[in-house]
Amino acid sequence: MDILRPGTAVRVAPDRERADEWAVVLAATNIPHRVRRRLDGWALIVPASDITAALETLDAYDRENAGEEARRRDAAPPSSPPTMVGVYVALVLIGFFAITGSRADHSEWFQHGSADATRMMAGEWWRAVTALTLHADAPHLLGNALASALLVTAVCQQLGPGVGLWLLLLAGAGGNALTATVHGPGHVSVGASTAIFGAVGILAGLRIVTPGRVGSTPRKWWIVAAAALALLALLGTGPTSDLLAHLFGLLVGGALGLVAAFTIRGLPTAPVQWLLVVAAGAAVAGAWRVAF
Numbered sequence: 618m619d620i621l622r623p624g625t626a627v628r629v630a631p632d633r634e635r636a637d638e639w640a641v642v643l644a645a646t647n648i649p650h651r652v653r654r655r656l657d658g659w660a661l662i663v664p665a666s667d668i669t670a671a672l673e674t675l676d677a678y679d680r681e682n683a684g685e686e687a688r689r690r691d692a693a694p695p696s697s698p699p700t701m702v703g704v705y706v707a708l709v710l711i712g713f714f715a716i717t718g719s720r721a722d723h724s725e726w727f728q729h730g731s732a733d734a735t736r737m738m739a740g741e742w743w744r745a746v747t748a749l750t751l752h753a754d755a756p757h758l759l760g761n762a763l764a765s766a767l768l769v770t771a772v773c774q775q776l777g778p779g780v781g782l783w784l785l786l787l788a789g790a791g792g793n794a795l796t797a798t799v800h801g802p803g804h805v806s807v808g809a810s811t812a813i814f815g816a817v818g819i820l821a822g823l824r825i826v827t828p829g830r831v832g833s834t835p836r837k838w839w840i841v842a843a844a845a846l847a848l849l850a851l852l853g854t855g856p857t858s859d860l861l862a863h864l865f866g867l868l869v870g871g872a873l874g875l876v877a878a879f880t881i882r883g884l885p886t887a888p889v890q891w892l893l894v895v896a897a898g899a900a901v902a903g904a905w906r907v908a909f
Contacts, residue, residue, distance in 0.1 A: 742794075785815055785870075793866075
């Protein structure tokens with residue numbers, strides 16, 4: 618290697634690791650080289666006759682690396698901006714409870730909007746939606762408001778506020794409709810918990826199919842499903858809970874999450890998302906308008 622000592626530095630790196638990386642590239646193409654510590658960093662030195670070949674080799678390596686990094690960036694799922702949609706939904710539920718009161722007050726809101734299976738089977742479809750906004754008492758409301766702040770936020774973080782709220786609305790309404798169908802006449806329920814368990818199902822569906830989005834692996838789908846059912850058993854089976862409504866909300870949400878994961882390749886832009894938010898609010902308001 619003595620013949621290399623009068624050579625020329627083709628690159629200087631601030632650290633030894635980077636200089637060694639370049640040295641490996643040159644070694645792979647059999648270009649003589651050595652790495653030497655200097656005041657300005659670590660120099661990669663080659664014989665004068667190999668300067669052109671060394672520079673071309675290193676430039677080609679840089680271009681290949683740049684292309685690979687760009688491909689990784691393109692393949693990575695876009696990160697969603699932080700959202701507080703679940704908190705806003707919780708505040709809306711609290712505000713609406715201040716208007717409707719509790720079920721014990723026997724207000725017209727509960728007469729016209731509860732998920733009464735007898736009336737729903739007779740064609741009053743809007744009750745599947747309006748019942749999601751009613752709560753039996755303050756503890757019932759508080760539990761769903763806290764769950765909304767966490768789970769609705771998580772869904773909207775993954776899918777955007779508009780898409781997320783629509784899936785939650787469909788999961789809640791679908792769960793209520795299925796519950797009315799299975800229970801039959803005489804069953805009456807209220808509360809946002811059907812949609813809350815729909816959120817658990819949506820997140821599970823997304824996690825099973827798109828692990829890069831939420832940090833799982835497709836091989837562990839059964840763990841995700843078991844975790845969702847464990848949450849149902851832990852939170853949805855109290856003495857006053859409507860287990861069947863919670864289960865159907867979870868199942869409908871899971872189906873919607875799977876469909877979303879398979880079909881949504883790029884989330885709508887922010888203006889479209891907020892138009893969907895307004896449309897979701899209008900759908901709930903419209904259901905109440907029909908109810909009265």
